[in-house]
Amino acid sequence: MAKTIANPFTPVVGKVPPHIAGREEIIADVEAALAGAGNDPAIISLLVGPRGTGKTALLSYFADTAESSGWVAARVTCVAGMLDDVLIRAQRAARHLVDTRPSRKIKGAGIANVVSFELEDSPIEPANWRSKMDDILDALAEQGTGLLVTIDEVNPSIEEMTTLVAAFQHFLDEGKRVALIMAGLPYAVTSLLSGKSTSFLRRAARYELQALNDYEVEEALIRTMRDGGKSFEPDALDAAVKAIKGFPFMLQLVGYRTWRMAGNSEVVDVSVVNDAAGIARKELDRRVYEAIWFELSEADKSFLLAMAKDSGATRQMDLPGRLDKPSGHVSKYKKRLLQQGVIQERSKGILNFCLPGFKEYFMERIAEEREL
Numbered sequence: 001m002a003k004t005i006a007n008p009f010t011p012v013v014g015k016v017p018p019h020i021a022g023r024e025e026i027i028a029d030v031e032a033a034l035a036g037a038g039n040d041p042a043i044i045s046l047l048v049g050p051r052g053t054g055k056t057a058l059l060s061y062f063a064d065t066a067e068s069s070g071w072v073a074a075r076v077t078c079v080a081g082m083l084d085d086v087l088i089r090a091q092r093a094a095r096h097l098v099d100t101r102p103s104r105k106i107k108g109a110g111i112a113n114v115v116s117f118e119l120e121d122s123p124i125e126p127a128n129w130r131s132k133m134d135d136i137l138d139a140l141a142e143q144g145t146g147l148l149v150t151i152d153e154v155n156p157s158i159e160e161m162t163t164l165v166a167a168f169q170h171f172l173d174e175g176k177r178v179a180l181i182m183a184g185l186p187y188a189v190t191s192l193l194s195g196k197s198t199s200f201l202r203r204a205a206r207y208e209l210q211a212l213n214d215y216e217v218e219e220a221l222i223r224t225m226r227d228g229g230k231s232f233e234p235d236a237l238d239a240a241v242k243a244i245k246g247f248p249f250m251l252q253l254v255g256y257r258t259w260r261m262a263g264n265s266e267v268v269d270v271s272v273v274n275d276a277a278g279i280a281r282k283e284l285d286r287r288v289y290e291a292i293w294f295e296l297s298e299a300d301k302s303f304l305l306a307m308a309k310d311s312g313a314t315r316q317m318d319l320p321g322r323l324d325k326p327s328g329h330v331s332k333y334k335k336r337l338l339q340q341g342v343i344q345e346r347s348k349g350i351l352n353f354c355l356p357g358f359k360e361y362f363m364e365r366i367a368e369e370r371e372l
């Protein structure tokens, strides 16, 4: 019986792909930091990038690698209640450590007591949180391990971030074995760093998840396809790379559809890739871009339409004239769209659409809407 091979691509948000395209620098830095003595800047890292660039997947990858090299990892999303969540996860992981390593059970007070305390009514007091974390960290240290906390979708308006960051500053100053890796949209991270109470984070290593290079896309496509028992004809590979435009989510969508549509053939030709890319494009529209579209207000749309007049970047100073609005209006809507991760401001006053193909999608939807 022919063995069945599953589709090796992972077009699912947050899923760690079997072959990570690019990102070598950040992976090497973070792994070195986890292996090191705690004085490496990457022990506190920020991953910054628009939607679909692989922030959640990388966080998850780091938590997995940390765990397999003996760290305890607590993975949370930045929402109210996050501190409780970190505590619960750290306790649970610590308890597991005791259960699974009976031979290394510690002397004296130790972890058994630490992991048994109950949580009090929320919201937890900052000082209280820190001291509970101190206990867990001490107990973990006795087991020869440390704690990695990953925080996804960083949101500067969540007050608990302040408590967490302040506590981490203390943990590091006290030489505790901790690591903190956070991910967020560019705007969220920038405003987090500008906050007074979180300014310590300016010391963190900051990684911008840019578009992938074509050769990185190519390599990941070839390897993943090989895992699935198939390969590309050269022009098919070129067509796939062109359709992906360096966008990690699109890599998975195109790869997934291509593998599936190739059916039983072991070598994929260009016509399959072209059909697959067409479907992948629609999926990207439906799964990522449609959600963004429905969040746009009329004023957001006018703003984007005014930006779309430029074939490349837009100067903010051109917008009041085009929109016939005061500059305060422009600043307000710029901020909204930055927050939503639709546009980027790479240098002051220079604005860009930040998701590949979103501008085209936006123009199609506008045309449809205006026809109605």
Ligand SMILES: Nc1ncnc2c1ncn2[C@@H]1O[C@H](COP(=O)(O)OP(=O)(O)O)[C@@H](O)[C@H]1O
Residues within 6 Å of the ligand: 010, 011, 012, 013, 014, 015, 016, 017, 019, 020, 021, 022, 023, 049, 050, 051, 052, 053, 054, 055, 056, 057, 058, 220, 248, 249, 250, 251, 252
């Ligand atoms: N470096 C990469 N190489 C290949 N695929 C990736 C890479 N990073 C992410 N992906 C894939 O892209 C998709 C989006 O990743 P995700 O981590 O959810 O992005 P984000 O959190 O930035 O929105 C997922 O399907 C994931 O498997």
Ligand SMILES: [Mg+2]
Residues within 6 Å of the ligand: 013, 014, 055, 056, 057, 152
């Ligand atoms: Mg994510």
